[in-house]
Amino acid sequence: TGTAGHLARGGARLLHPDDAFRAASVTKTVTAAVAVRLAQEGRLALDEPLADQLAAELLRRWQALDQLPRTTPRQLLAHTSGLHDYFRDESFAARVREEPGRAWLPVELVDHVASHGATHFAPGEGFSYSDTGFVIAGILIEQLTGSPLHAVYRELVFDPLAMDSTWLEGPEPERRPEVAHHYSDELDLTTISPTVDWAAGGLVTTTADLTRFVRGLWSGQIVAAGGLEQLTRWTPGATFPPGHAVRYDSYGLGIGRNVVAEVELIGHTGFIGTFAFHAPEYDAVLVGTHNDSNVDRWPLVTALCRELRAASVRP
Numbered sequence: 001t002g003t004a005g006h007l008a009r010g011g012a013r014l015l016h017p018d019d020a021f022r023a024a025s026v027t028k029t030v031t032a033a034v035a036v037r038l039a040q041e042g043r044l045a046l047d048e049p050l051a052d053q054l055a056a057e058l059l060r061r062w063q064a065l066d067q068l069p070r071t072t073p074r075q076l077l078a079h080t081s082g083l084h085d086y087f088r089d090e091s092f093a094a095r096v097r098e099e100p101g102r103a104w105l106p107v108e109l110v111d112h113v114a115s116h117g118a119t120h121f122a123p124g125e126g127f128s129y130s131d132t133g134f135v136i137a138g139i140l141i142e143q144l145t146g147s148p149l150h151a152v153y154r155e156l157v158f159d160p161l162a163m164d165s166t167w168l169e170g171p172e173p174e175r176r177p178e179v180a181h182h183y184s185d186e187l188d189l190t191t192i193s194p195t196v197d198w199a200a201g202g203l204v205t206t207t208a209d210l211t212r213f214v215r216g217l218w219s220g221q222i223v224a225a226g227g228l229e230q231l232t233r234w235t236p237g238a239t240f241p242p243g244h245a246v247r248y249d250s251y252g253l254g255i256g257r258n259v260v261a262e263v264e265l266i267g268h269t270g271f272i273g274t275f276a277f278h279a280p281e282y283d284a285v286l287v288g289t290h291n292d293s294n295v296d297r298w299p300l301v302t303a304l305c306r307e308l309r310a311a312s313v314r315p
Contacts (some may be wrong), residue, residue, distance in 0.1 A: 024270025031252025084117025138199025
């Protein structure tokens with residue numbers, strides 16, 4: 001474990017190994033794991049259309065998304081729904097800049113897509129990374145359980161794994177007095193309401209808690225036998241173009257696979273710099289973050305993988 005730098009630019013407070021930070025899209029793995037768990041319990045059908053599962057009033061509200069009723073939860077979680085990604089939409093970014101402190105309701109995030117975004121392809125007929133699908137999946141989880149998403153996270157994941165320093169920012173009270181600041185150019189992202197990404201990227205966590213999550217997921221404490229197979233059923237044709245901010249060699253349900261410095265890594269990364277990986281060959285967990293969305297995380301991950309390989313051959 002280790003840290004470098006400060007909690008915030010221009011501040012004197014050094015960053016500590018146990019400081020909390022925004023998990024960003026690592027949240028997607030938690031959401032997908034919960035969905036698979038609910039599917040195993042018979043409360044959610046991964047391969048049945050939303051027309052049979054999502055509230056009719058929401059389907060009417062988003063009728064401009066005419067392919068949504070026949071979209072399945074699996075397609076939402078695998079980025080094969082064809083739904084436009086509001087999070088990477090400049091018109092949505094402009095709205096956030098105008099009202100940085102606005103608390104967004106999850107349905108309002110999808111409203112933006114219904115009003116501004118086109119469907120890129122029919123469900124199951126392409127691959128396009130989209131936070132919108134995970135927001136809809138979160139809404140579906142709430143409807144099927146009758147509980148707010150953060151309560152479902154806590155019941156099925158956080159409490160069983162003793163993740164006491166992890167919370168869904170916005171709906172839940174803070175569990176740490178300070179959160180590491182993150183930046184995009186000169187913008188301090190902690191000045192933006194965390195409700196902009198919710199089930200797709202709204203968690204705050206620590207390296208210790210994130211390690212507990214990865215360990216718990218791969219040891220069968222969150223999903224029963226067969227659940228990991230669902231999460232890591234790699235999507236045919238899931239590719240990311242050169243220069244894309246997201247990088248995976250393969251992608252399943254809220255989880256991806258990369259080979260770095262000859263080490264297989266299965267997990268997820270986040271917009272700000274967060275990463276959480278399991279290295280199956282070494283039974284190792286690699287988690288961390290940096291504080292600038294424009295910094296390439298992969299040199300750090302590569303260095304960790306090289307150290308992991310070197311450590312495995314030392315006498």
